[in-house]
Amino acid sequence: MFGDFGHGTLMTLFAVWMVVRESRILSQKSDNELFNMVFSGRYIILLMGLFSVYTGLIYNDCFSKALNMFGSSWSVRPMFTSPKANWTEELLKNAPVLQLDPNVNGVFNGPYPFGIDPIWSIATNKLTFLNSFKMKMSVVLGVIHMLFGVTLSLLNHIYFKKPFNIYLGFIPEMIFMASLFGYLVILILYKWCAYDASTSKIAPSLLIHFINMFLFSYNSDNDNKNNIPMLYSGQKGLQCFLVVCAMLCVPWMLVLKPFMLRQQYLRRKHLGTHNFGGIRVGNGPTEEDAEIIQHDQLSMHSEEGEEPAVEEVFNFGDVVVHQAIHTIEYCLGCISNTASYLRLWALSLAHAQLSEVLWTMVMHVGLHVKSIGGGILLVLVFAAFSALTIAILLIMEGLSAFLHALRLHWVEFQNKFYIGTGFKFLPFSFESIREGKFDD
Template sequence: MGELFRSEEMTLAQLFLQSEAAYCCVSELGELGMVQFRDLNPDVNVFQRKFVNEVRRCEEMDRKLRFVEKEIRKASLPLMDTGENPEVPFPRDMIDLEASFEKLENELKEINTNQEALKKNFLELTELKHILHRTQQFFDEMEDPNLLEESSALMEGNEGGRGAPLRLGFVAGVIGRERIPTFERMLWRVCRGNVFLRKAEIEDPLEDPATGDQVHKSVFIIFFQGDQLKNRVKKICEGFRASLYPCPETPQERKEMLAGVNSRIDDLQMVLNQTEDHRQRVLQAASKTMRVWFIKVRKMKAIYHTLNLCNIDVTQKCLIAEVWCPVSDLDSIQFALRRGTERSGSTVPSILNRMQTKQTPPTFNKTNKFTSGFQNIVDAYGIGNYREINPAPYTIITFPFLFAVMFGDMGHGLLMTCAALYLVLRESRLVAQKSDNEMFSMVFAGRYIILLMGVFSVYTGLIYNDCFSKSLNMFGSGWSVRPMYGPRGANWTAETLDGNSVLQLDPAVPGVFGGPYPLGIDPIWNLATNKLTFLNSFKMKMSVILGVVHMLFGVSLSLFNHLYFKKPLNIFLGFIPEIVFMASLFGYLALLVFYKWTAYDAFSSREAPSLLIHFINMCLFNYGDPTNRMLYRGQMGIQVLLVLVALACVPCMLVVKTLVLRRQHLWKKHLSQTREEPAELASADFRAMFPTDVSSDLVSSPRRGKSQQS
């Protein structure tokens, strides 16, 4: 259990991996998840490392898989996830995976290209069908004598009133419905009113082959006279991206063309259905293994990325790696290296060598599914130093309890408990579903935190007698409006209640039971106008007590860190002044709360002094306030002493400790200088004993100096 209350003991280890076994060994270490690799090539560019080509190949395979996944999601097909954790494929299997992904990608691209071309052709035929159908209606309407006479008069009036017979040309096409008003105004202005436009909406939306969106279009036919107007009309249609289609002039030709278009549409629809069925079969087959492929490719990429952190020896036959790992898991790491060596088929075992280092190891705390949520809360505020006490186990109790003190509702706490209990009991099924909802994932990760918060909230709700912001009358109220014995209760009658719309409950009036409420707060307080005054006073005092205890406990934990790291300076100039300062001020305030509860009862509480005013006067040395009398005999002397002790702790923490640390630093610096001076003096004496040329030879080359001296 020592690892639970303190971070794991870490060690720096050196790994010697054979080139043919390095891939499998790193794979086994990755599955174990107990090592942290160090980068031994910090000065080498990412693109100049040994396994950069393999990383790029994995990235390319990952890109192809993302393309296939996008197509699967576009087709609204579910991705099969069996929860399988596949093994990492061997490096030689990368070629087969690349070939499979390349084939799948090319097949999908070819299907998409053909399908887009078929949909485009289908769209053109559909638009032509609507044009032929609507055009026939336009010409049938034009056979009306009144309408024909009106259009002829319009065209003749625009041509200057000439009586020559008109030979009108026309173009027909399809345009987006939202562009019709602008299109019509542009035709009128450019052609100066010398064209005749008829339009009709297509009821059914058409599918855009490029984007797959549903668009609404309209059929139009434009009558004009002359080639000049014809060119203008075609340019305007081209500018508005209107599709023009050939339309025969005679009804018989239009009828024959419409029959041919309908036949081609039926044939094309059958081909489109077959193409879509084939695409669905390909995507369904890919969706069954998509998750497994993703895991394999990303594991391979992680392995090659880790191998790029290793150093390669001169012989190119061995990879050298440095890892941080827990001391308690060294046997598991060596067993994983042995499995990786056997899996690769190598006969040379991998070597793990512990190294001595002065570097500070990383902080590592082992967690499980219950403690991981609380550890994440602690790490969110800051990760502790190496081998410090881990506050997460204590947070398992303090965090939900302090939440419940603030929440304090039995009904809502019961709902939280039921919801969290559902997540806990069905966690295996919910984990297998692997929901992508970020909000649900966050709530599911904290299911045990929510469970404890709900349980503690039920308890504090019972203490507060608060259920959905309402009080529960479980034992019957201890308050009565009947006349009581004594001067305080004799005036409480039914007439008093009827004649007063606002009444404050007096705790000094004895109740029916003649004692305190059995559990929690009397429900009659929920009806009183001074409810907040009573409850806020109660909750404030309780919060002060809990807060002081919590702070003192947190500071006390630092003592174990100072003892473990053997830092007496932090104990005498850090921990002791901190604990004395907090106990002198805030601890004394908590004791005053308990003393006031025991020294005054409901009848004498009106004469009790205010603790808030007492604490303020204590810090300001103001003892001449006649409205706030003392709680006990000798209070002034004790409070003055406590404030002076607290004030004396401040310079001890801020000034004395700083001066002592500075003196230690200067002393170490002085010792390092004194150690260097004898070496320099010895070197100077040595040079003075010999000539310049001989001394230089002796220093540069000892062997040559000996030969010259001999």
């Protein structure tokens, strides 16, 4: 959801109104299809509004303006009183902007208690700072979200009693993602904590380090020429180890599982395990691997009313192709899915800029008229500002944020544990039971 305290509050109040008057609205049975669609998603809209309020407080953004709740942690006075400062009155007159130097004692008094410092709303490098912050936060949240999805797949494997999927699927998948993108999250958090104002000029680029990690480019001469210092001691050895671990996970997922399943099938066949009418009989193991076993129904109507026999046929080629597709999709998906979470940054940037444009080009006009007619003009301008805010920033941007969030959950998150195969859903019905539509 977009991060704006003001717009989130309006959306939350609208959702609360629909929830409180739920029974009365249902009794009226409105024929307005558009309103009925919005009313059906009242609880989702309520959650969207609450999350927008929370994110807006973090971004300190309310109708494109910052809230000065705790005062600013920046002060310009020490720059003129410090003996290290070289500021003169002539320089101040000729300088188009004033640059705050956090290296001077007293200029920066520590992090803001909650959210973004309000002074950034008037800074000329506001977009540069916020873009970097929101981009990294999107990557951090995205990787955590995907790791949670992979963890949910473990619960599926345990519930369906498929140990092969745990040892040959979940473990290498978790190692692959944690070794590469989990390590990237750790680098982001480490850089935020390890560098301060005095060392920020020598802070290396995480993107260059991440690319060099895959290329094994650790030539000290090249690093010195390109001004790319190491983040910490032992970084080269650790990164080489993580890349090797990630590369070993690819054949682990690609090769081992088909051969292990083939060996399990041969062992079942040797022990005389069969499957008749969906009921397993014999002395073989009881684990089921439905995703790689093809059941060919052989008609054995020796007696009338007898259930047809089912024989397990293991196609090794199909299993290899299926596992290769899954491995390639997962490995490439880790890269594309991580990049896809950057849409959180893009949506926040687009909403903030649209909100600022509306304030500057609409509301700003009515507030700067000093004549008597300024009051009347302000009423008209505020009406236009409200209509545009509701139509563009709440309805259109809210729908866009909902669709993008739905895509992130369906594609990037649920593909880590949801397969969508199994039995066709049939609602409970006594008539279906009498007709024998339900299988045992």
